[in-house]
Amino acid sequence: MRARRWSAPLRALSLVAALGIWQLLTSYDVNLWLRFEQFPTVTDVARAFGDRLGSDTYWQDLTDSLTRIVTGFALAAVLGITVGTAVARSRIASDLLGPVLEVIRPVPAIALVPVAILLFPSNEQGIVFITCTAPFFPVMVSTRHAVRALTPVWEEAVLTMGGGRWRILGSVVLPGALPGILGGLSVGIGVSWICVISAEMISGEYGVGYRTWQDYTVVDYPGVFVGMATIGLLGWITSTAVELLGRRLTRWLPRTENRPPSPVRHRGPESPAAEPAPLAKERVHP
Numbered sequence: 540m541r542a543r544r545w546s547a548p549l550r551a552l553s554l555v556a557a558l559g560i561w562q563l564l565t566s567y568d569v570n571l572w573l574r575f576e577q578f579p580t581v582t583d584v585a586r587a588f589g590d591r592l593g594s595d596t597y598w599q600d601l602t603d604s605l606t607r608i609v610t611g612f613a614l615a616a617v618l619g620i621t622v623g624t625a626v627a628r629s630r631i632a633s634d635l636l637g638p639v640l641e642v643i644r645p646v647p648a649i650a651l652v653p654v655a656i657l658l659f660p661s662n663e664q665g666i667v668f669i670t671c672t673a674p675f676f677p678v679m680v681s682t683r684h685a686v687r688a689l690t691p692v693w694e695e696a697v698l699t700m701g702g703g704r705w706r707i708l709g710s711v712v713l714p715g716a717l718p719g720i721l722g723g724l725s726v727g728i729g730v731s732w733i734c735v736i737s738a739e740m741i742s743g744e745y746g747v748g749y750r751t752w753q754d755y756t757v758v759d760y761p762g763v764f765v766g767m768a769t770i771g772l773l774g775w776i777t778s779t780a781v782e783l784l785g786r787r788l789t790r791w792l793p794r795t796e797n798r799p800p801s802p803v804r805h806r807g808p809e810s811p812a813a814e815p816a817p818l819a820k821e822r823v824h825p
Contacts, residue, residue: 579760584768586761611669612731627687649737649741655668662744666746669738670734670735682720682723717788725781
């Protein structure tokens with residue numbers, strides 16, 4: 540309980556300390572091995588952030604990026620869980636889809652931008668395609684491994700009670716693989732933000748990534764840091780939402796985090812071993 544009580548103040552203190560170091564380095568134009576004389580100060584970024592909050596363009600860019608993330612990530616979650624389960628449960632699906640997926644998986648999603656430009660008639664559809672491709676593979680791989688790691692005893696128990704294939708899928712496979720699936724979703728949401736911002740910078744016409752790159756081209760460095768801060772906040776909010784959803788769906792799992800270790804008593808070398816309790820004398824009736 541004591542560690543949990545100090546957790547929030549320590550996190551806030553670490554953030555304040557990082558901002559304070561940033562302010563000192565940029566205010567005094569520190570130029571050692573790293574050059575901070577061209578960096579905007581924290582106050583400059585805060586002032587630019589306040590100006591952006593009062594403009595409609597900022598909120599439009601934020602809405603566009605969030606729409607792309609939600610659409611692409613939702614498609615990746617559905618497709619990744621479906622394909623991962625099929626590959627893990629079916630030999631035919633594994634033989635047909637496995638080689639193609641393993642060849643495409645090492646290709647970075649941002650390298651598919653030319654493919655998206657050629658395939659889709661609009662930049663919006665291409666960016667959603669990139670945003671979907673990026674988290675698809677973490678979700679698919681984690682689902683595949685989680686399903687294959689399930690013990691067959693549970694499935695045999697459902698079969699013994701007369702359950703069919705769909706009953707096994709809904710009662711055993713998906714609930715049992717849920718912790719692994721949620722791990723892939725947590726990784727995938729971070730990858731989604733990396734790729735959607737990169738795609739907006741390359742081929743977008745609006746969005747947080749596009750606006751950040753435009754600020755860089757016009758040498759508006761406070762605006763660049765406003766875009767970076769916005770991306771960080773949005774990524775943190777969406778990652779926290781996925782984590783909270785995972786906690787709610789896996790409430791039946793035991794929680795070990797933030798739990799103090801149980802004290803273990805060690806017997807000293809000089810302490811004598813405990814003697815066994817004497818047996819009760821058996822009463823003999825005359």
